[in-house]
Amino acid sequence: MKVNLKVWRQKDSDQKGHFENYTIDNVSPDSSFLEMFDILNEKLVSEGKEAIAFDHDCREGICGMCSMTINGIPHGPERKTTVCQLHMRKFKDGDTIVVEPWRAGAFPVKKDLVVSRDAFEEIQKAGGFISVRTGGARDANATLISKEVADKAMDAAQCIGCGACVAACPNAAAMLFTSAKVSHLNYLPQGAPEKDRRVIAMVEKMNELGFGNCTNYGECQAACPKGITLDNIAKMNREYIAAKARQIVGA
């Protein structure tokens, strides 16, 4: 296959970026999108030019490192698929493909296609844990958790923290990410003692970090490679209001 690429190049956070055009031939349709980028980078190196920086690691759709907006869609055209698992057979010979970094105020571009997602760490730090020490845990079967509840927690826990939801949202909101984290722990009985503190702390931290608000576009759900759904946002909003009410009345 032959593909034409328009790729965002940016030296660092302080400088302005721009698109550059590249053309590469002989891409196998069985190659992944990132393997196509490897070929492009090899070509650039052979010409003595600087390779394009992009984030990637596991290349099997689970680490959440890869982050490219392809033709305007975070992770590209295939549903529930990260860039690393997107394959060139989904494109046509001669296509022109536009590749950009995640676009969101809270995710500054560090270089080319690499952004900083440190804001996600801050949200996690605010309450994305159960306060339990190592050792002294009770027997794992001492708390019964119905399959339905465990499954719901697992559905939310599948979030890979890639940030596609933020990149897809017209408001650059982090509601899907934050709500997935809150839901995972708040569904489980182990997470119950801290559930109010958690939802309040995580939501308020998220607001503080410059993410936008949710206006129910649902773009996040469509872009999520792990199929995290909007119900988590609804649940988080409910829990936040209830927790705030309890905080105010001191219940």
Added chain:
Amino acid sequence: MNLDPRIPSGPVAQKWDNFKQHMKLVNPSNRRKFHIIVVGSGLAGASAAATLAEQGYNISCFCYQDSPRRAHSIAAQGGINAAKNYQNDGDSIYRLFYDTVKGGDFRSREANVYRLAQESVNIIDQCVATGVPFAREYGGLLANRSFGGAQVSRTFYARGQTGQQLLLGAYSSLIRQIAAGKVTMYPRREMQELVLVDGKAKGVVMRNMFTGQIESYSGDAVLLCTGGYGNVFYLSTNAQGCSVSAAFKCYRKGAGFANPCFTQIHPTCIPQHGDQQSKLTLMSESLRNDGRVWVPKKASDCTKDPSEIAEEDRDYYLERKYPSFGNLAPRDISSRAAKEACDDGRGVGPMVSGSRRGVYLDFATAIARDGKAVVEDKYGNLFEMYERITGEDAYKRPMRIYPASHYTMGGLWVDYHLQSTIPGLFVLGEANFSDHGANRLGASALMQGLSDGYFVIPNTLPDYLAREGANRPSTNREEFVEAENSAKENIANLFAVKGTLSPRHFHMELGKVMWEYCGMARNADGLKKALGIIPQIREDFWKNVRVTGDANMLNPELERACRVADFLDFAEVMCYDALERNESCGAHFREEYQDAEGEAKRDDAHFSHAAVWEWQGRGKKPLRHQEEITHEEVAPVVRSYK
């Protein structure tokens, strides 16, 4: 080289308790005086950093990704073993211990393995407490499955993403300590040097991957939790950033490297599609519970559509050779059998570099027996993943699989305390060598990572700290300045080559040699040949590599060049180890040592030991030392899965 394993006295079942009763402790109010460096944030690193911080120590934790949550432990699919015996099917700590020792082909230390089996039960409790959503039964109890040929159901799992959920659990404990100020997290840092002061590990030199700054960090001890070196083969199931570099820097500073030739090749990966391939993707081994492995009997059928190959023209070779275990034969055995079939010219799938490297994993029997819905319920996500990568529908057409480098049992030598041959340098998880012998069983890697991090090191490290006293050096000391200079010089040397070939080119070259001569089956001639070729590739690398960009910026080409340079130095010790281990055991199969039926011949009289290598300088043959492996509990037998 001092290889005293420091195994506590007493019967195997009491050693760990004996140790804990006699170890030295650090008073809670004194713990804040100690500073511990943790390199790596996977299961071992995250759980160790979190637990030690909970105890009151100050921690600096480093990872090369943008967040500790992305470490490659996250990619483990199948599950984690624990001797809970929740299924009442005859499991026990002793049985898990026995299976692990036998599975490792009697090349692991009994005392370590017993401790691992003991701690396995605590791991599950701990993980559930941190919110890991393991699979449950309708009644609310934890579900289990049998995995990788085990005869009991002792594997706990979270769909096909067990590693992810366990890592997120450990990460949540870690981030709680980061929030509490007890752990300082340094992401986007790659280790360049280990720093010794008076012969003890007291610090590390890191490269800040955003700014290129070379930074020194000091501590009272260093914990290396940096995973395995499977990427030495170029193509593997490891993440792109996984490398031997951190472990190699320690080896170069005097840490013994044990059994580097014990590398596991996982039987069920998606085959290579062509020369542009950058990594191989593993399909959970659980597929072998229902899939039947076969190749055509006749080489002439290999290009045919599989549906056109009649039943009598198919060779279900695992069922034929191993009637009692069949398609569930252990990893090393099924991997080798696949290679034999393809070497015999009966491989299927695309032609890559002149041969077809694939065998069928066929679900037609399972679909006919249980219906498509049942198969979909069990393996739906894996079938989807297979379709995404290959574009083929495995409900209609058998999957193609082929073995790939997946895990490395070898690693830095550690004693019972997990301390390497360098005092103050402790090695956890896949980066050490101790628990899996010559072959790791399925669902045991996650168990070991968490056992080391949550339960072993929090008990063994205080003993070292109490004896050593708080004694954290300043990073202004000359040892740090020297280490920084050496890191800068290495980077400057790479830029100075100004050649024409990319770092990836050399990695691919090396990978081909290692896969060909030090892969699934090895022989003396091939290994000697590899030992001739590797120095040539290395020489070529240092003459012709081209690193674009510069040192003071985010530069993935430079990162790759650094890693490849270390792989080129490391590859030789792997081949020496394989060459001098004149036996076949576990994942190490030497073609010269097999019986008439092609089964591995172990040589307990001469090789019941860990081979521990000592660096002598680039291009020089390292020294080989031995730690005898004795068996008090489990008498070595021939592993038979027939």
